[in-house]
Amino acid sequence: MHKTGSPARRFFSGLVRFVFLTGFAFVILYPVVTLVSKAFMHQQDLYDNTVLWIPKHFTLENIEFAWKSMDFPAAFKNSMLVVTATAVLQTVATMMAGYGFARFNFPLKKVFFAMVLLSIVLPPQLMMIPQYMHFKNFDFLGIIQAVSGKPANLLGSPWPFFILSATGFGIRNGLFIYLFRQAFRAMPKETEEAALVDGANHFRVFTQIMVPNAMGIIATVLLFSVVWQWNDTFYSGLFTGNTKMLPQAFDLFNSYLRDFTGGRAESVVENISRYDLTDPNVLKLLRNSAVFLIMAPLLAFYAVLQRFFVEGIERSGLVG
Amino acid sequence: MVSRLKNKRFHLSLAAKDRLRGYAFLAPWLIGLIMVFLVPLVQSIIYAFSRLDFQVSSGSSYSLTFIGWENFRYILLEDKDYPQYLVKVLGDLLYNVPVILVFSFFVALLLKKRTRGTAIVKAIYFLPVILSSGIFLGLQNNFGQNSMSALEQTMQSASSSISVLKSMNLEKYLVEMNIPQEYIALLTGPIDRLYSMILSSGVQIFIFLAALNSISPSLYEAAEVEGATGWENFWYITFPMTMPMLLVNLIFTIIDSFTSVNNVVMEYVYDTAFVDLNFGLSSAMGWLYCLILFAVMGIAVGLISRRVFYYT
Numbered sequence: 001m002h003k004t005g006s007p008a009r010r011f012f013s014g015l016v017r018f019v020f021l022t023g024f025a026f027v028i029l030y031p032v033v034t035l036v037s038k039a040f041m042h043q044q045d046l047y048d049n050t051v052l053w054i055p056k057h058f059t060l061e062n063i064e065f066a067w068k069s070m071d072f073p074a075a076f077k078n079s080m081l082v083v084t085a086t087a088v089l090q091t092v093a094t095m096m097a098g099y100g101f102a103r104f105n106f107p108l109k110k111v112f113f114a115m116v117l118l119s120i121v122l123p124p125q126l127m128m129i130p131q132y133m134h135f136k137n138f139d140f141l142g143i144i145q146a147v148s149g150k151p152a153n154l155l156g157s158p159w160p161f162f163i164l165s166a167t168g169f170g171i172r173n174g175l176f177i178y179l180f181r182q183a184f185r186a187m188p189k190e191t192e193e194a195a196l197v198d199g200a201n202h203f204r205v206f207t208q209i210m211v212p213n214a215m216g217i218i219a220t221v222l223l224f225s226v227v228w229q230w231n232d233t234f235y236s237g238l239f240t241g242n243t244k245m246l247p248q249a250f251d252l253f254n255s256y257l258r259d260f261t262g263g264r265a266e267s268v269v270e271n272i273s274r275y276d277l278t279d280p281n282v283l284k285l286l287r288n289s290a291v292f293l294i295m296a297p298l299l300a301f302y303a304v305l306q307r308f309f310v311e312g313i314e315r316s317g318l319v320g
Numbered sequence: 321m322v323s324r325l326k327n328k329r330f331h332l333s334l335a336a337k338d339r340l341r342g343y344a345f346l347a348p349w350l351i352g353l354i355m356v357f358l359v360p361l362v363q364s365i366i367y368a369f370s371r372l373d374f375q376v377s378s379g380s381s382y383s384l385t386f387i388g389w390e391n392f393r394y395i396l397l398e399d400k401d402y403p404q405y406l407v408k409v410l411g412d413l414l415y416n417v418p419v420i421l422v423f424s425f426f427v428a429l430l431l432k433k434r435t436r437g438t439a440i441v442k443a444i445y446f447l448p449v450i451l452s453s454g455i456f457l458g459l460q461n462n463f464g465q466n467s468m469s470a471l472e473q474t475m476q477s478a479s480s481s482i483s484v485l486k487s488m489n490l491e492k493y494l495v496e497m498n499i500p501q502e503y504i505a506l507l508t509g510p511i512d513r514l515y516s517m518i519l520s521s522g523v524q525i526f527i528f529l530a531a532l533n534s535i536s537p538s539l540y541e542a543a544e545v546e547g548a549t550g551w552e553n554f555w556y557i558t559f560p561m562t563m564p565m566l567l568v569n570l571i572f573t574i575i576d577s578f579t580s581v582n583n584v585v586m587e588y589v590y591d592t593a594f595v596d597l598n599f600g601l602s603s604a605m606g607w608l609y610c611l612i613l614f615a616v617m618g619i620a621v622g623l624i625s626r627r628v629f630y631y632t
Contacts, residue, residue: 017430024427025444027518032447035459097349104342105335112346115353122361123579123613125589126606129367129599130360140355167352177349202341231453250455291459295451302450306443309450310526 032299038285039063039292043274046281061274062289069256072293075249079230082161082245087225089165091218094173098180099206103192120174128238135160135239156241164235171228171235176221183217184210219308230298246294253290257283367603368392391604402605405584406612413616416517417573421566424521428528429558448522457519520576524569531565532558560629567624574620578613585609 033053042057050056066072101113137151138144138159144152154160164170168177187210195205211218233247240248260277276282302309332340343350371385395402431442451457494504539557548556577583589609593602 017433020427021430021441024518025441027515028444028447031456031459031515032451035456093348093352096345096347100342100345100349104338104345106339106342109342112350112353115357119357121575121613121617123586123606123610125579125586126364126603126610127357127360128590129593129603130363131356134356134360164352164356166348167356168349169352169356206345227450231455233453233455247455288459291455295453295456298450298453302447306446307439310439310442310446 035288035292035295038288041285043276043282043285046285062286063293065286066253066290066293070249070253070290071244072249075244075246078158078243079246082158083226083229085158086161086165086170086229087222089162090168090170090173090176090225091221093166093168094176094221095180095211095214095218097168097177099184099210101177101181102184116174116177119169120172120178124234132238155239156243160239161235170225171232176225179217179221180214183214187213216311223305223309226301227298250290250294254287257286364603365607367600368607370600372599391601392608394601395605395608401588402585405588406609409583409585410616413574413577416520416577417570420517420521420524420573421569423517424524424569425528425562427521427525428532431525431529432532445525446522448519451519452522524573527565527569527572528562531562535561563628564630567621567628570620570624571617574617
């Protein structure tokens with residue numbers, strides 16, 4: 001970047017920039033810092049005015065409480081299974097569709113692509129009732145009916161997630177198809193043609209030339225798919241039923257807290273009596289530690305891979 | 321038999337092969353298109369014009385009665401919540417979209433200059449995309465906790481982390497300056513919504529940033545030779561060159577806020593279906609909402625796209 005203006009002016013504009021950037025960064029970071037600090041804060045620090053962020057009484061009690069009362073390991077396992085499997089399935093399905101749209105000509109291509117755009121724009125709530133009923137009485141071309149006599153109920157299993165992902169209709173998959181199409185269209189055709197002349201078939205060209213060249217966009221799609229699936233409360237609420245994923249575990253946690261407060265439930269956790277549950281700030285502290293447990297894996301994931309996220313959007317092919 | 325098939329394929333024209341390969345790559349998506357997209361879409365249109373009655377005795381079976389426009393008539397004329405929520409969502413949209421667009425453009429301009437620590441700053445500004453979780457937001461705004469008592473909620477929001485970012489002092493100050501109440505609300509509104517605004521402009525900032533970085537430096541060099549000021553640079557180079565991305569961001573912002581799960585209309589649609597078990601009514605609400613979304617998007621895109629400048 002070339003420099004313009006007098007030194008004083010440059011200093012001033014730098015200062016303005018610095019003030020705004022740190023100010024907004026503070027607003028973004030404040031809730032995250034609070035989340036982390038409260039998770040390790042003993043309840044007696046809540047009313048200590050000398051404690052702002054760094055707890056005087058460091059404790060793992062809150063986390064232990066949240067861990068046990070929402071049965072974190074089980075919910076975490078379910079969520080992990082769904083998130084990793086859907087990320088891989090979505091990436092493969094949308095990549096193939098994106099390649100199909102980018103490189104081949106076939107009848108109704110424009111109509112199909114309009115459908116992709118439609119799937120980006122339409123709110124998923126429009127399809128939720130038929131999808132819910134569909135997965136409740138699931139059948140594919142009458143095969144399941146023929147084998148077992150009645151359609152299968154897939155609610156409560158991870159299958160609805162897998163089916164939606166494998167067919168490229170998971171969370172914001174239309175956008176992924178669009179991104180892949182843009183990325184593949186931008187690649188030179190010559191390498192592919194050379195490989196075809198050398199006798200490779202189209203599938204091999206796809207897996208051995210196009211996919212390795214699209215690693216950047218693949219990483220972006222994988223990462224976004226993980227983040228959106230992890231944060232999703234809509235589909236998990238719709239499909240999981242009694243099998244818990246993290247959002248349901250959090251609901252369970254909240255209802256435990258309510259029951260404890262009302263004196264209705266037996267405590268699953270032995271140290272519940274240590275907390276003064278009539279105090280809303282203590283309730284908030286406990287709820288905070290549950291949210292911390294749910295968000296921590298995602299934040300760690302982001303901390304390690306943040307470079308790929310930022311670069312990913314910048315070269316996503318949306319621009320230019 | 322096999323050899324005959326092979327022969328036949330061998331004689332397919334190039335275009336026909338292209339067609340087959342295209343469909344082969346699209347195969348999983350095409351199955352999905354029919355099974356989990358088009359069929360549900362048509363079903364939900366049918367539901368919107370029907371009443372669904374469940375037979376509890378016989379498990380999951382239900383009967384469908386066609387009732388014409390009755391659901392829509394009910395929503396518009398009798399339902400007391402839906403029109404109210406709809407107006408609220410539209411009002412928020414009208415207010416939020418310009419604010420988010422201006423804000424994210426501003427931040428992108430600030431982030432454009434490369435200095436030491438840019439990578440870390442970018443990582444922080446990208447964080448809102450990661451934090452877009454209903455659960456995390458619930459902790460910040462106390463929504464989705466209807467089960468709490470009113471007292472609990474007030475006490476919580478008083479101690480909530482966001483209250484730190486509210487403009488209490490500014491508001492007091494402005495009142496003392498005898499500025500009319502309406503103008504104060506206009507001024508303090510964006511500050512009170514600063515957090516939610518920043519949270520919903522994560523992707524937009526980076527789209528603008530990419531657009532800014534793709535402007536060729538030679539344009540600025542030429543302008544400098546001609547003696548253009550920074551102000552002129554901005555309005556005659558930076559702004560027109562990023563206009564196409566303004567359109568993209570506009571569409572993204574509208575869709576993002578319209579389809580968000582935390583949107584009151586969407587919550588109402590969900591509850592009508594799964595709490596009141598009124599599937600027909602819920603579908604009708606969803607479709608009405610969707611038509612309004614298309615109308616809003618059509619107007620917004622129509623207004624902007626005529627002014628967009630494409631540099632080719």
